[in-house]
Amino acid sequence: MQILAEFPGERLDMHHRILWYRVGRAIWIISTPAHDVYEENYDGVTVVSLARNAIYPADQAGRMYIPDNYDMMDEYAELKRQADALAVIRGCIDRPSAAPGEPPQTDAHWRVADVDSKRFGEVVPPGELLDGANIVLGVGDVQKRLHHMGGRDPDVGAGQ
Numbered sequence: 001m002q003i004l005a006e007f008p009g010e011r012l013d014m015h016h017r018i019l020w021y022r023v024g025r026a027i028w029i030i031s032t033p034a035h036d037v038y039e040e041n042y043d044g045v046t047v048v049s050l051a052r053n054a055i056y057p058a059d060q061a062g063r064m065y066i067p068d069n070y071d072m073m074d075e076y077a078e079l080k081r082q083a084d085a086l087a088v089i090r091g092c093i094d095r096p097s098a099a100p101g102e103p104p105q106t107d108a109h110w111r112v113a114d115v116d117s118k119r120f121g122e123v124v125p126p127g128e129l130l131d132g133a134n135i136v137l138g139v140g141d142v143q144k145r146l147h148h149m150g151g152r153d154p155d156v157g158a159g160q
Contacts, residue, residue, distance in 0.1 A: 003049055003050055004066075016033050018030060027040070027041045028040060033068075035079060
């Protein structure tokens with residue numbers, strides 16, 4: 001889960017945060033655009049929820065301290081590792097993606113992650129992940145791998 005949190009009095013007063021684990025009612029283990037991982041209290045703080053892969057809110061332009069997305073993705077695994085370690089120390093079991101008290105998911109599946117796809121969220125059958133006929137698309141330094149599913153061509157969103 002990602003948010004913009006307001007820090008009044010700073011030049012860029014809306015700061016991007018990845019919320020990893022809830023420690024208390026309004027206290028979260030977070031990551032910052034500077035790649036720091038620590039606890040932060042949002043009690044009484046104005047926050048704006050951010051949808052995954054959505055553009056930042058236009059009404060916040062010029063006020064946001066946000067990460068370089070490519071840089072953040074390079075560091076994502078390490079940030080998560082640090083957040084997980086802190087969560088273990090703090091005894092956290094509450095995750096943003098789970099209802100409080102829900103047991104951890106024990107079986108994982110690959111899912112279609114393209115929000116523009118008609119199959120968004122569908123589980124990718126394990127046999128399809130082994131298919132050597134995958135397509136790699138590249139734009140600049142960014143590459144995306146698309147999988148043929150069930151003999152059909154993959155859905156590609158506009159502009160990709």
